[in-house]
Structure formats: C-alpha cells, structure tokens
Amino acid sequence: xxxxxQTPKHLVMGMTNKKSLKCEQHMGHRAMYWYKQKAKKPPxxxxxxxxxxxxxxxxxxxxxxxxxxxxxLLNLHLHALQPEDSALYLCAxxxxxxxxxxxxxxxxxxxxxx
Amino acid sequence: xxxxxxxxxxMFVQEKEAVTLDxxxxxxxxxxxxxxxKQPSSGEMxxxxxxxxxxxxxxTEGRYSLNFQKARKSANLVISASQLGDSAMYFCxxxxxxxxKLVFGAGTILRVKS
Numbered sequence: 001x002x003x004x005x006q007t008p009k010h011l012v013m014g015m016t017n018k019k020s021l022k023c024e025q026h027m028g029h030r031a032m033y034w035y036k037q038k039a040k041k042p043p044x045x046x047x048x049x050x051x052x053x054x055x056x057x058x059x060x061x062x063x064x065x066x067x068x069x070x071x072x073l074l075n076l077h078l079h080a081l082q083p084e085d086s087a088l089y090l091c092a093x094x095x096x097x098x099x100x101x102x103x104x105x106x107x108x109x110x111x112x113x114x
Numbered sequence: 115x116x117x118x119x120x121x122x123x124x125m126f127v128q129e130k131e132a133v134t135l136d137x138x139x140x141x142x143x144x145x146x147x148x149x150x151x152k153q154p155s156s157g158e159m160x161x162x163x164x165x166x167x168x169x170x171x172x173x174t175e176g177r178y179s180l181n182f183q184k185a186r187k188s189a190n191l192v193i194s195a196s197q198l199g200d201s202a203m204y205f206c207x208x209x210x211x212x213x214x215k216l217v218f219g220a221g222t223i224l225r226v227k228s
Contacts, residue, residue, distance in 0.1 A: 045215055096214075100164070103214070106158065
C-alpha cells in the first residue's frame with residue numbers, strides 16, 4: 001500500500017461542476033506535488049508546495065486551484081474544467097526540496113470531464 | 115531540447131532473465147539526480163532506485179541496479195531475474211535545479227513472458 005493516499009480514485013464531472021481532489025501523507029514530508037498524466041504519456045508537474053507555501057506553479061490554468069491546509073494535506077480544487085483536462089492526477093511528497101530525496105506518489109485520481 | 119530520452123517504447127523479456135532499460139539524459143548542471151519509477155496499469159508511480167551525479171558507486175536496490183555512465187550521460191536500469199509482476203511502464207526521471215522538479219522520459223513498457 002502506498003503511503004500517499006489520494007481520494008477519490010475515480011471522478012466524473014461536468015464542465016460546470018466544482019470538485020476537489022484530496023491527497024494525504026503521514027510520512028512527515030514537507031514538500032508536496034501535483035502532477036497531471038495523460039494516457040501513455042509521462043507525468044507533467046503542475047504545482048509544488050514546500051512548508052505549506054506554493055513554491056512552483058508550472059503555468060497551470062486558473063481552473064485548477066491548489067491548497068495546502070497543513071503539512072500532511074494537499075487539495076486540488078477544480079472548477080469549469082474542459083474535456084482535455086481528463087487525465088490521471090498524481091500527488092507526490094518528499095522530505096523536502098533537496099535534489100537527493102525521492103518523491104513518493106499516490107495511486108492517483110482518474111478524472112473524466114463530460 | 116529533450117532532457118531525458120528513453121529509446122525503447124516496448125520491451126519483452128522472458129521470466130527469470132535479466133533486462134536492461136535504457137535512459138540517456140542531458141544537463142549542464144553538475145549536480146543532478148536520476149530516478150527510475152515503475153507504473154503498473156493501476157496507475158501508482160513506484161519509486162525504484164536513485165543515483166546522484168556525485169555518487170561514485172552504481173546504485174542497487176534488490177533486483178534493481180542502475181548502470182550509471184556519467185561521461186556518456188546514461189543511466190540504464192537493470193532488472194535481474196524478471197518476474198511476471200515486473201510487467202509495467204518504467205520511467206526514467208531527472209531532477210536538476212531548484213525545487214525538486216522531476217522531468218520524466220517517455221517511458222518503456224516492459225512485458226515479462228512466462
């Protein structure tokens with residue numbers, strides 16, 4: 001079992017809906033990440049949080065809104081998404097932003113936009 | 115310019131045999147990290163092995179070893195004694211610069227035959 005827990009595992013939503021993806025880790029990690037992965041493609045970084053502050057935003061559209069309420073929790077709020085936003089959304093965490101620390105991923109949320 | 119190149123879209127290996135998955139990288143940063151991840155069809159990204167640019171020894175983790183040739187900028191993954199459960203997508207990734215940002219290669223699909 002992964003130590004990074006993502007909920008829900010599957011989500012189907014319309015383009016006008018508002019929903020949130022949740023990610024939780026209890027490894028004491030201080031850096032957390034959101035990635036987007038399209039089918040048969042590698043993951044692409046969306047956001048990086050370090051010590052609960054947004055560190056990197058990879059020019060992600062504003063219809064994706066990240067939130068880090070505490071060091072164990074990372075949310076991704078979704079609003080007015082487009083069909084091309086359908087993908088696997090992966091959350092990851094690491095001890096910090098040091099280059100030598102591996103990122104540990106969750107199982108992902110499979111998102112489908114109708 | 116592509117930073118991580120995996121030239122093998124798909125590989126087959128017989129159960130119990132060894133297999134090498136290729137990865138080359140491009141960076142001008144003297145300090146970087148190289149990672150291999152396994153992604154089964156379920157979606158989870160599983161961290162396998164890490165090699166730092168200053169590490170003198172090739173990394174090993176159980177049946178996984180990393181053949182690191184710095185001058186050639188290659189970091190090939192060797193899986194010994196393949197098992198059916200090794201069938202998955204394998205990604206090579208590099209981290210450079212600030213923020214622990216991972217850049218992934220296109221991936222190699224490995225199929226283990228019984």
